[in-house]
Amino acid sequence: MSSLATAYTNSFTGPEGQEDMPYLLTPGPLTTSRGVKLAMLADWGSRDIEFRSIIANIRSDLLAIANAGDDYECVLMQGSGTFAIEAALGSFAPRGRTPKTLVVINGAYGQRAAKILDYIGGRAYQTINKGDSAAPSAAEVRQALEVNPKIEFVFVVHCETTSGIINPIDDIVAVCKQAGKRVMVDAMSSFGAVPLDMDGTDMDIMVSSSNKCIEGVPGFAYVLVKRSLLEASAGRAHSVVLDLYDQWQAMEANGQFRFTPPTHALVAFHTALKEFKAEGGVAERGKRYQTNKDVLVAGMRAMGFETLLGDEVSGPIIQTFLAPADSHFDFNRFYEALRARGYAIYPGKLTKAPSFRIGTIGRLDERVFRGVLEAIAEVLKEMNVTNMKP
Numbered sequence: 001m002s003s004l005a006t007a008y009t010n011s012f013t014g015p016e017g018q019e020d021m022p023y024l025l026t027p028g029p030l031t032t033s034r035g036v037k038l039a040m041l042a043d044w045g046s047r048d049i050e051f052r053s054i055i056a057n058i059r060s061d062l063l064a065i066a067n068a069g070d071d072y073e074c075v076l077m078q079g080s081g082t083f084a085i086e087a088a089l090g091s092f093a094p095r096g097r098t099p100k101t102l103v104v105i106n107g108a109y110g111q112r113a114a115k116i117l118d119y120i121g122g123r124a125y126q127t128i129n130k131g132d133s134a135a136p137s138a139a140e141v142r143q144a145l146e147v148n149p150k151i152e153f154v155f156v157v158h159c160e161t162t163s164g165i166i167n168p169i170d171d172i173v174a175v176c177k178q179a180g181k182r183v184m185v186d187a188m189s190s191f192g193a194v195p196l197d198m199d200g201t202d203m204d205i206m207v208s209s210s211n212k213c214i215e216g217v218p219g220f221a222y223v224l225v226k227r228s229l230l231e232a233s234a235g236r237a238h239s240v241v242l243d244l245y246d247q248w249q250a251m252e253a254n255g256q257f258r259f260t261p262p263t264h265a266l267v268a269f270h271t272a273l274k275e276f277k278a279e280g281g282v283a284e285r286g287k288r289y290q291t292n293k294d295v296l297v298a299g300m301r302a303m304g305f306e307t308l309l310g311d312e313v314s315g316p317i318i319q320t321f322l323a324p325a326d327s328h329f330d331f332n333r334f335y336e337a338l339r340a341r342g343y344a345i346y347p348g349k350l351t352k353a354p355s356f357r358i359g360t361i362g363r364l365d366e367r368v369f370r371g372v373l374e375a376i377a378e379v380l381k382e383m384n385v386t387n388m389k390p
């Protein structure tokens with residue numbers, strides 16, 4: 001056992017085998033079930049028939065969860081979520097020196113997509129930038145498409161994890177499709193907990209990763225995309241490792257990754273998918289996270305904290321709280337004292353207001369959040385913070 005794990009042994013008791021480490025109240029890596037952890041206690045050969053069938057099952061399960069029909073493919077990509085975002089942008093964002101891509105930004109992940117396009121080069125883009133706490137509207141996207149009819153491709157984030165806001169993705173996708181554009185949705189932190197209907201909305205591309213709402217461990221990400229787009233992307237990638245078309249071709253040919261697969265992460269994810277189905281899929285997982293959120297937000301408000309977002313736009317994924325202006329409040333102390341009690345929270349990422357975030361996803365239930373609230377009350381008392389107003 002690591003010294004960190006030893007330090008936390010018996011410090012608190014969790015429902016699901018997290019008893020010797022803090023709960024991760026973060027948007028991933030997140031707390032996983034004991035079953036998911038146990039699945040990793042085996043070494044798999046990447047060529048094993050059984051392992052290849054695990055890959056095939058993961059790909060078909062993900063398509064089913066996204067309601068992606070026969071016209072769609074699922075390509076798995078080694079690395080974190082950003083690797084798959086970059087792979088998809090390199091493969092599908094149109095080339096050209098005049099902007100043919102619209103990047104809709106309302107936080108760090110929209111910004112990152114723009115940065116990726118800058119690095120790749122040769123794929124000019126324009127943006128709608130809403131700062132880091134306002135949602136973009138379908139009307140704004142429609143207007144941008146009318147002003148520049150040369151736009152062919154729109155990038156938008158589903159849950160912008162910077163604040164936790166849920167963007168009106170169905171409306172935005174509808175506007176793009178009415179105008180005959182292709183849409184790529186970064187559903188990294190929402191997929192599996194907030195409904196997403198690729199077939200029904202005619203969404204072209206969706207990206208998410210292994211260590212989010214399906215509750216697996218980090219190691220790979222996935223791109224769900226219309227087969228016609230994938231076929232047309234042959235030879236377009238800017239990078240060998242991030243060549244989605246090649247990755248897809250290899251998976252189709254022999255059921256394997258081109259390069260060393262993250263075997264443990266894949267078998268863990270396979271178990272996570274079984275647990276996801278047993279729980280009741282997107283509806284039940286979303287409900288559990290929503291309860292986590294409701295308990296947490298109500299308790300924090302009762303203590304006097306203010307949330308960045310109103311309840312109508314904040315999703316069940318992560319909650320942003322404005323830091324108290326009280327001079328005794330010190331985020332680092334607050335964080336360490338909570339961590340010592342078994343709860344790892346998350347720093348804020350807002351450009352303007354000091355804040356902190358508490359993730360409500362992962363193998364956590366309302367009992368954990370009642371514990372979080374008790375620990376927060378205790379720590380604030382210890383720090384002598386009496387006024388929670390920002």
Ligand SMILES: Cc1ncc(COP(=O)(O)O)c(C=O)c1O
Pocket residue numbers: 027028080081082083085109157158159160161186187188189209
């Ligand atoms: C919406 C969104 N997009 C992209 C990413 C990047 O994923 P990763 O950190 O796994 O590269 C994240 C990570 O939390 C995210 O929440």
